Amino acid sequence: MSIATTEQPDYAAYSIEELEDVLENIDKDAFPERYQAAKKQLASKRAMLPSEDDTDSVHQDEHFTRPKWSELHLITRISNVTFLILIGAMFITVFTDFLVINAWLDNSTWAILLLIVVYSALFYFSIYIDKRHAQFVTKDFRGKITVFGMPFLVFFLSLSFVDTALPYTLHLASDKQEVERKIAYKKGSGSKHCRHSLLLQESETFSDGRLCLSQDEHKRLPNKGWVYVQGHESGFGFEIEEYRFR
Numbered sequence: 001m002s003i004a005t006t007e008q009p010d011y012a013a014y015s016i017e018e019l020e021d022v023l024e025n026i027d028k029d030a031f032p033e034r035y036q037a038a039k040k041q042l043a044s045k046r047a048m049l050p051s052e053d054d055t056d057s058v059h060q061d062e063h064f065t066r067p068k069w070s071e072l073h074l075i076t077r078i079s080n081v082t083f084l085i086l087i088g089a090m091f092i093t094v095f096t097d098f099l100v101i102n103a104w105l106d107n108s109t110w111a112i113l114l115l116i117v118v119y120s121a122l123f124y125f126s127i128y129i130d131k132r133h134a135q136f137v138t139k140d141f142r143g144k145i146t147v148f149g150m151p152f153l154v155f156f157l158s159l160s161f162v163d164t165a166l167p168y169t170l171h172l173a174s175d176k177q178e179v180e181r182k183i184a185y186k187k188g189s190g191s192k193h194c195r196h197s198l199l200l201q202e203s204e205t206f207s208d209g210r211l212c213l214s215q216d217e218h219k220r221l222p223n224k225g226w227v228y229v230q231g232h233e234s235g236f237g238f239e240i241e242e243y244r245f246r
Contacts, residue, residue, distance in 0.1 A: 008034055011041040019045065066136055073130040079122045086119075086157035089165035094193050097231075097240035099206035100167045104236060108162050115158045120151045163207075167236040176232035176239075185211070186224045198227065206238055221245065 011019060011034075019042040028035035069077070092098075127134045127147065137143045146153075181202075188199040188210060196218035200209040211227070231241040 008037060011038045014038075014041065016042065016045050067132045072133055073126065075122065076126040076130045076133045079119070079126045082119055082122065083157075086154065086161050089157065089161035092165040092168055093160040096164070096168055097209065097211060098164065098168045098171070098237055099200065099202055099209045099240070100163060100237040101206055101235065102204075104167050105163060105207055111166075112155075112158045112162045115162060116151060116154050119154050119158075123150055123154075168239075171232075171234045171236040171239060174234040174236060176234045178230070179233045179238070180228055180230045181238065182226055182228055184224070185227050187218070187221070200227070200229075209240070211240070211243060 011022070014022065019038050022038045023035070023042065026035050026038065072080070127137065138147060184201045185198040186201065188197040190196060194210065194212040196213045196215050198211040198213060198218075198221070200211065202208060211229075213221075225245070227243050227245055229238075229240045229243045231239045233239075
């Protein structure tokens, strides 16, 4: 004699496909409790699945990961390297005591405008031709603002590059002579990288500049006066290496 089993299956261990198969084939009149248990487990497992929006978001996150350097278009690589050079020029401006010759500054406007136009064209062309890079850059609101404001950002970067970094680089590669100059100064307001500064007022040959002093040295000086600076001069500017007061 066979013994009928009344033990209920463990529907929690079933997959969604298995539960769907159970509900299609079970006799719900003969096994109402099993039918309800299977139906409940199916609803629970479906609720745990990610929604279509979440699935799209996962795919988008995978799609918007930063492309590897080797995956970038050549134009994009050139654009990125150029931008890094412009960023690096800012450090030369901050940490170098260099007075640019005024003749350079008088003719630098056209170079700044040319650099802005060329880099902006290069940047937007890379966005147009390199779809993967474009999708990564514009994946959020900040990136879209950057794309829109890039010409303005390049304008400020171009100022430090053309007016300081470029003549300083040419100065390093040029013939130089060691000289001493007497330059008028006045105390200036401090900044993050130069808390106790002197503003150098050279109006004839070189552009204005600044010196960063110690706090004690800055306090001892009058608000205005003269400083004797020593350094190397070239056809592009004057690099200050030492200074003294009389």
